[in-house]
Amino acid sequence: MSALNIKKGANKHSAYNLRPTFSDVEERHTLAVLVDNEAGVLARVIGLFSGRGYNIDSLTVAEIDYEGHMSRITIVTTGTPQVIEQIKAQLGRIIPVHEVHDLTVEGRAVERELALIKVICTGDKRVEALRLADIFRTNVVDSTLDSFTFEITGTSEKIDAFTDLMRPLGLSDLARTGVAALPRGT
Amino acid sequence: MTRQMTGAKMVVQALKDQGVEVVFGYPGGAMLPIYDEVFQQSDIQHILVRHEQGAVHAAEGYARSTGKPGVVLVTSGPGATNAVTGLTDALLDSIPIVVLTGQVPTFMIGTDAFQEADTVGITRPCTKHNWLVKDTAKLSATLHEAFHVAVTGRPGPVLVDIPKDVQFATAAYTPKQKARISRYQPQVKGDLESITELVAAIETAKRPLFYTGGGVINSGPAASQLLRELVEATGFPITSTLMGLGAYPASGKSWLGMLGMHGLYEANMAMHDCDLMINVGARFDDRITGRLDAFSPGSKKAHIDIDPSSINKVIKADIPIVGDIAHVLEDLLKVWKSRGRKINTEAVAKWNARVDEWRKVDCLSFKQEGPTIKPQYALSRLEALTKEHDRYITTEVGQHQMWAAQYLGFEDPNRWMTSGGLGTMGYGFPASIGVQMAHRDALVINVAGEASWMMNMQEMGTAIQFNLPVKQFILNNERLGMVRQWQELLHGERYSQSWSEALPDFVKLAEAFGAKGIRCSDPADLDDAIMEMIKYDGPVIFDCMVEKHENCFPMIPSGEPHNKMLMGDASTKDAIGSKGAVMV
Numbered sequence: 001m002s003a004l005n006i007k008k009g010a011n012k013h014s015a016y017n018l019r020p021t022f023s024d025v026e027e028r029h030t031l032a033v034l035v036d037n038e039a040g041v042l043a044r045v046i047g048l049f050s051g052r053g054y055n056i057d058s059l060t061v062a063e064i065d066y067e068g069h070m071s072r073i074t075i076v077t078t079g080t081p082q083v084i085e086q087i088k089a090q091l092g093r094i095i096p097v098h099e100v101h102d103l104t105v106e107g108r109a110v111e112r113e114l115a116l117i118k119v120i121c122t123g124d125k126r127v128e129a130l131r132l133a134d135i136f137r138t139n140v141v142d143s144t145l146d147s148f149t150f151e152i153t154g155t156s157e158k159i160d161a162f163t164d165l166m167r168p169l170g171l172s173d174l175a176r177t178g179v180a181a182l183p184r185g186t
Numbered sequence: 187m188t189r190q191m192t193g194a195k196m197v198v199q200a201l202k203d204q205g206v207e208v209v210f211g212y213p214g215g216a217m218l219p220i221y222d223e224v225f226q227q228s229d230i231q232h233i234l235v236r237h238e239q240g241a242v243h244a245a246e247g248y249a250r251s252t253g254k255p256g257v258v259l260v261t262s263g264p265g266a267t268n269a270v271t272g273l274t275d276a277l278l279d280s281i282p283i284v285v286l287t288g289q290v291p292t293f294m295i296g297t298d299a300f301q302e303a304d305t306v307g308i309t310r311p312c313t314k315h316n317w318l319v320k321d322t323a324k325l326s327a328t329l330h331e332a333f334h335v336a337v338t339g340r341p342g343p344v345l346v347d348i349p350k351d352v353q354f355a356t357a358a359y360t361p362k363q364k365a366r367i368s369r370y371q372p373q374v375k376g377d378l379e380s381i382t383e384l385v386a387a388i389e390t391a392k393r394p395l396f397y398t399g400g401g402v403i404n405s406g407p408a409a410s411q412l413l414r415e416l417v418e419a420t421g422f423p424i425t426s427t428l429m430g431l432g433a434y435p436a437s438g439k440s441w442l443g444m445l446g447m448h449g450l451y452e453a454n455m456a457m458h459d460c461d462l463m464i465n466v467g468a469r470f471d472d473r474i475t476g477r478l479d480a481f482s483p484g485s486k487k488a489h490i491d492i493d494p495s496s497i498n499k500v501i502k503a504d505i506p507i508v509g510d511i512a513h514v515l516e517d518l519l520k521v522w523k524s525r526g527r528k529i530n531t532e533a534v535a536k537w538n539a540r541v542d543e544w545r546k547v548d549c550l551s552f553k554q555e556g557p558t559i560k561p562q563y564a565l566s567r568l569e570a571l572t573k574e575h576d577r578y579i580t581t582e583v584g585q586h587q588m589w590a591a592q593y594l595g596f597e598d599p600n601r602w603m604t605s606g607g608l609g610t611m612g613y614g615f616p617a618s619i620g621v622q623m624a625h626r627d628a629l630v631i632n633v634a635g636e637a638s639w640m641m642n643m644q645e646m647g648t649a650i651q652f653n654l655p656v657k658q659f660i661l662n663n664e665r666l667g668m669v670r671q672w673q674e675l676l677h678g679e680r681y682s683q684s685w686s687e688a689l690p691d692f693v694k695l696a697e698a699f700g701a702k703g704i705r706c707s708d709p710a711d712l713d714d715a716i717m718e719m720i721k722y723d724g725p726v727i728f729d730c731m732v733e734k735h736e737n738c739f740p741m742i743p744s745g746e747p748h749n750k751m752l753m754g755d756a757s758t759k760d761a762i763g764s765k766g767a768v769m770v
Contacts (some may be wrong), residue, residue, distance in 0.1 A: 022502065039318065044310060051311050074438055082498060089495035093333060095315040 001139070022082040028057070029084050029104040030076050030111060030181050036096035037063045037071040044094050045073055054079060054087050058178035060111070070098070076156075076179050103181050111181040113160045120147045121170035129169045136162045147172075188358040193322040193348065194219035196359050197286060200329035202229055203362040206257050207246060208623050209233070210241040214261025215301060216288030219353035224259075231423035233652055235621060236644035238265050238651070240344075240616035242272020242643070245283045247620030250603045251578055253406060255282040255336045256620060262288045263301030266347075267308060270417040271610060273343045274312040278607025279429060280404055282341035284332050285313075291351035292320050305347045306653045320349065322357040330365035339372030340493040341404055372492060376509030376517060384464070385487045385506050385522045391462035391486075392533035393540075394422045397474075398446065400429030400606070401467020401491060403599045405511035409433070413466065419519075420529050423541050425453035427468045428591055429606040436595030442541065447742050448588040451751060453547035456541055457482050458748035465489040467511045471607070480747030490514050549740050549753060550592055559709050561586065561661045561732040565593035565633070571716045575629040577620045579723040581605065582614040582638030585615030585667035585738045590633040605716060613643030616654040619648055629657070630721065636662040636729075637686050646699040649725040657719050659728045663734045664689060671737045692729035699725075707731035 035041045048077045049056050057076040064072045077087060084102070089180055103109035119129050126146070133140065133150050136158070137177075142149035152162055156179060163174060191199065197220050201209065210233045213221040224232050235241040238260045260269050266287040276283050290299040306318045315335050319325045328346060336344045386392065396417060402409045410433045417424050417440050424434050425442040434441060443450035445457055457463070463485045468474070470489075475481045481501065489496070489503035490511060497506045507514055522528075554563040579594060581587040582601040587604055596602050603621060605613035618632040632639075634710025639660050649656050669684040693703030702722050706715035706729070720728045739754040 040306060040310065043307070047311050082502075086495060086499060089497070089499075091495065093495055098369070 015119045032101040033073040034099040037069045060178040115176045117150045118173040120172045125169045194223045194353040196326045198223040208389045209257040210244040211259030218260035238268035241643045243616035247617030251621040252624045258285040263303045266305040275608040276343035282336040283343045285345045289347045289349040316345040318347040322355040324677040326360040327365045374510035376507040376514035380507045389528040393460045393537045395460040396424035398430045398466040398469025399427040400521045404606035409512035420663045431602045432596035432599045435597040452544035454748040455544045463487045469496045476742045497638040578630045580614040580617040580632045582634040583611045584635045586635045586661045611638040614747035622654040631657045634660045696727035701725040
């Protein structure tokens with residue numbers, strides 16, 4: 001029997017890419033995951049995403065109920081609708097996970113992110129940085145004669161816009177918290 | 187009054203409370219307090235394996251053949267890492283096992299202590315859940331919770347890591363009844379509206395088919411009974427995955443045999459052409475579906491599964507039903523009966539006639555001629571000579587496994603133990619030990635290939651020590667047969683590393699361990715040799731020398747749909763397209 005004469009690099013697709021029955025359009029979803037605040041719970045969630053090849057755009061986690069030992073993990077992820085459904089189902093399988101909410105489909109949600117932005121500049125640039133910071137309603141939380149550190153809160157898009165403006169003015173360091181989100185209304 | 191005891195004693199007490207009779211394990215430094223307690227009691231029998239991987243597979247065999255969780259004790263570090271393959275195997279095949287690992291004392295965790303490994307970190311992705319217990323007061327409740335998680339919902343492996351100081355310290359024991367009721371309570375009842383929708387589909391379907399899987403076995407004997415009732419009442423044909431064999435009897439008139447990559451012609455053709463596919467506890471594994479965009483193109487697909495993440499994972503379900511198989515089938519039967527037990531009789535009769543035409547192809551036929559034993563012949567004879575026995579079959583992984591699934595018939599659930607999801611070579615021998623421990627008087631046969639078998643052959647010592655008469659039926663082709671087959675079909679017959687060089691004399695090997703060795707290479711001697719194996723009261727290594735270049739057919743080549751099977755006699759030249767070549 002002869003060799004199949006397969007050209008090197010001719011096959012980029014694996015069996016897992018043959019998914020004609022599902023949509024290929026990627027969506028961005030914000031998930032709220034309520035978990036027992038026990039050792040390793042974050043590792044389980046992150047391990048699920050890395051192990052199954054899902055994306056994490058941002059992730060925030062903190063204890064929200066000290067007595068009940070509950071933490072809230074907010075994950076922003078992108079994927080096809082089928083992958084998003086899988087992510088939610090897989091999260092639901094993790095034993096310490098109590099609830100999984102898809103804030104993107106469960107009605108409107110408030111999403112906020114906080115960032116600290118250090119800008120090093122002098123002269124006109126320093127004036128311009130402060131002026132823009134004022135427009136974006138940031139707080140100056142630290143200042144030297146040649147630097148500012150701004151605190152900004154808002155949607156991720158707002159923070160993106162502000163950092164884009166600061167970059168040519170001397171942005172030196174940036175720390176972002178990732179998205180925290182809650183559904184609107186009662 | 188609560189009873190005070192050491193952590194080590196709690197472990198033994200909790201195992202007793204959970205009804206554990208047998209544990210498989212291997213001691214070590216970080217497990218010594220627990221082993222000391224094991225020594226001082228006689229309710230739980232400890233089976234000393236020869237390698238921790240063997241302990242986990244033995245526990246899997248025990249669990250699969252009884253429906254009860256299998257229990258494993260291993261030490262820290264290498265003990266735990268050696269258990270990883272077994273844990274992953276149990277995770278992929280949804281087998282309930284509880285693994286208890288020793289750990290270095292809490293005050294030494296993180297110091298790279300002797301035999302320290304981050305066991306919960308390493309096993310997090312290969313367990314259903316795991317715990318590191320740092321406080322003796324929480325140990326007994328955690329152990330009860332571990333058993334609950336292992337057996338509830340979709341079963342799976344769990345692990346409890348117990349540092350040595352936690353084993354020595356004393357605290358109050360929490361009995362099973364008083365342990366905190368776990369929040370983990372998966373839904374077992376299916377949605378009645380969806381079930382009714384499925385009943386409506388059953389009533390009108392022209393070409394219906396049951397496609398069943400390991401979920402039926404895991405759900406328990408009631409699920410198999412209900413499935414049988416449903417199949418008999420409707421007359422719909424039924425096929426099953428590798429994991430589901432035995433849920434419906436192989437002698438049943440609606441039985442099509444296994445489906446999938448090495449499934450039967452009639453099963454795969456029926457999958458391709460059906461108009462209603464009723465998936466009962468299977469998960470559309472890639473061995474089953476083949477090419478996804480050509481998978482059963484004209485069918486409405488119902489999917490019953492206890493795990494919501496199985497639904498729509500690879501194949502979109504038209505009628506998804508989340509629930510335990512037995513509960514859902516019970517409701518399904520109730521609704522179907524209450525609506526008058528309707529089926530589309532005429533169309534189903536026509537469909538069954540078509541299925542019978544496919545059956546006539548007789549895809550498993552083979553010709554035993556010449557002086558060499560064909561593996562298919564060996565298994566046909568094994569089937570004929572053992573089917574009347576109280577028989578349990580385990581397998582290793584490879585061609586022999588597929589032939590066993592094709593040529594052996596299973597009349598009952600829990601009689602067939604094989605590594606389906608992970609495909610673990612070395613599974614079968616230790617699994618046969620676990621099965622024999624649970625069924626001391628049964629005939630337990632491990633159908634093996636010589637290469638797989640040697641991966642855990644050290645367990646001969648275990649079989650001898652505990653007088654377990656497991657029969658190791660090795661189809662010896664001196665090849666890694668399935669690898670060789672793929673190299674023939676896909677890699678221009680370049681047989682890279684796929685032969686077994688320097689094999690031991692299996693008869694002498696058996697004798698060296700104190701077991702019986704039988705070699706058979708002549709088809710004329712085969713029946714007598716098999717009878718000799720069955721009659722011998724003790725472990726046997728049966729070295730069945732078979733045709734070296736036999737390929738396993740039928741075969742759906744990678745990247746092809748169900749109706750493009752390769753049959754035994756057909757030309758296999760260029761059978762696998764370039765797109766299929768990249769798939770496993």
